[in-house]
Amino acid sequence: MTKSFVTVTRGVIWSVRRWQRALTLRARCAKGGGDCCTCERCGLVADTAEKKPLSFQDMILTLHDYWSARGCAILQPYDMRVGAGTFHPATTLRSLGPEPWNVAYVQPSRRPTDGRYGENPNRLQHYYQYQVILKPSPADLQEQYLGSLAAIGIDPLLHDIRFVEDDWESPTLGAWGLGWEVWCDGMEVTQFTYFQQMGGFDCKPVAGELTYGLERLAMYIQNVDNVYDLRFSDPVGDVPGLSYGDVFLENERQFSKWNFEVADTDTLFAGFKAAEDECKRAIAANVPLAAYDQAIEASHLFNLLQARGVISVQERANYMARVRDLAKGSCKAWIDSQSERWTEKYPGWVL
Structure with missing residues (x-):
């Protein structure tokens, strides 16, 4: 492990500890009264207690709001069939060069070999990633990331958040970076990477990338074991809500057949x-x-x-x-x- 990587790792540990202190202050703060406090002393911390878990749709909207408030332009998914959010040109091409670039977006991703005809509770040939690119990478990226977890209902004080060394590489993009898998209570929820190269060229300055697995995060937040049981949207008045299965189960069945048998x-x-x-x-x-x-x-x-x-x-x-x-x-x-x-x-x- 290089010296610079050790330094970054220590920074992550420091970030988690600082967050724990901030959350403790939130509970003690007289102004907040133990509820969500946004005073300067405590910093902006999302209160996750006694709230209904977010639907899949609202989780995405919350992440949009969170990263938009931190200067990210909210882009749209790229209109090509890609295997991961990193393939979006807003990541691949814009990670190169000296210009600042701060964006966030949802990206539908396809991995044909992962299809299971809709019969596997957590394996899909079509799924969604939430991608954040911050260039140059800010010094407090770890803290900002932890804040995003709190915003969607994962309180860093109440859960075991670990950054597990896992340097990232994409052979088909000629790209690699230093980083971690982020685990929440033993389950991977995000890939956290500092890009070093893209397309075989150095990233100068280094860009910070966050790739959230949205289905996995939503299953964790909603405490369900089957992706198709996720609440995709909540009911509004007489309009019923939808489950993830209502929206995507038939897609998984038909595209699995296409991918494996028909194409x-x-x-x-x-x-x-x-x-x-x-x-x-x-x-x-x-x-x-x-x-x-x-x-x-x-x-x-x-x-x-x-x-x-x-x-x-x-x-x-x-x-x-x-x-x-x-x-x-x-x-x-x-x-x-x-x-x-x-x-x-x-x-x-x-x-």
Whole structure:
């Protein structure tokens, strides 16, 4: 473990302890009277006692409000089929370069091989992540993260919050970072990463990334064992609420069948090659955003081919390398298209 990583780890432990002190002050504060206190002495702390757990929908809206209040632009999900929130260009491309970038968004994510026809209580081929990118990474990112947990109903004083070393890597994006899995009472709820490289290029300055697993968090908050039993939305007047199963169970059944049994493999192979060729053409034409779209498409088609079981172990490594080359090429083209403006705006910055 490097010295810098030890320093960051100690900072996390300090953050948890500081939060415990703040929450204790909240309970003692005369102004707050033991309820939610927002005075300067205690800091903004969400009171989670005696409240109905948030619905899936309200949990997302609460995270939007929380991160918006801390300067994040709330973006929309990217309109491509991606395997994780990190694939959104607001993360992949915008993590590069010197410009400040603070955003949050929900991203539907697809992992075809994880489908279980709607029969597994916690494994899905389509799920949701909540992504936060803060560049440059603020010194109090751990504290801000703990505050977000409190806002959605997980009081750091009442639960065992642990940061378990787990440096992150995405081979298909040519990306890696230092970080942790965040566990709440023994269950992973978030990936916390300080990006070091994206597309094979250094992240300067380092960006902080938080990736919340929304279904898992909601199951924990609502204390349910089956994802399809989650309250997706609450009733309003005569309008009934919906469960997660009401919204997504049939999707899981049909897309699992599509992913594993129906998708035509010849079409998928041809689509992968077409996306690869288009990505290279877009890079040559200096339109890196369009190029990156094709890299995303190639990545998803590769995942579908894996679900169909038509790629061998040896071929898998080759396909991953091809996707990585597309992502790296797109990132390089993005840097090349922006570097002149960056150096003018930020004298002294070098990649």
